[in-house]
Amino acid sequence: MASAVEPLIHLNAKINEASLENNFSRILLLDTKRRALIRGLATNPSFTSDEKSLAILKKTAEENQVLVIDITERMTALTKITSNKIRMLRSYRQTK
Numbered sequence: 122m123a124s125a126v127e128p129l130i131h132l133n134a135k136i137n138e139a140s141l142e143n144n145f146s147r148i149l150l151l152d153t154k155r156r157a158l159i160r161g162l163a164t165n166p167s168f169t170s171d172e173k174s175l176a177i178l179k180k181t182a183e184e185n186q187v188l189v190i191d192i193t194e195r196m197t198a199l200t201k202i203t204s205n206k207i208r209m210l211r212s213y214r215q216t217k
Contacts (some may be wrong), residue, residue, distance in 0.1 A: 125165075126174045129158055135183055140188060148192065155181075 132155045139147040
């Protein structure tokens with residue numbers, strides 16, 4: 122029988138793949154699914170946590186914290202690049 126946290130492991134792997142591809146919208150979609158899954162586990166009275174599932178949940182939280190910091194830094198960098206491009210285009214149009 123498959124563990125109740127197996128889908129969580131699968132979603133974590135997909136989120137990491139999407140992160141490597143800079144696919145932010147996919148990360149958001151998968152994270153929403155992951156949150157629903159964790160919420161479902163927490164509210165399911167038949168779910169009994171063991172050491173393995175608690176370790177997976179802890180690892181997921183730690184990885185998520187690192188991922189949020191990484192995405193924030195990358196999004197800030199992309200925003201700066203976009204802002205600079207917009208300024209260059211404005212400057213170019215003004216000199217015409």
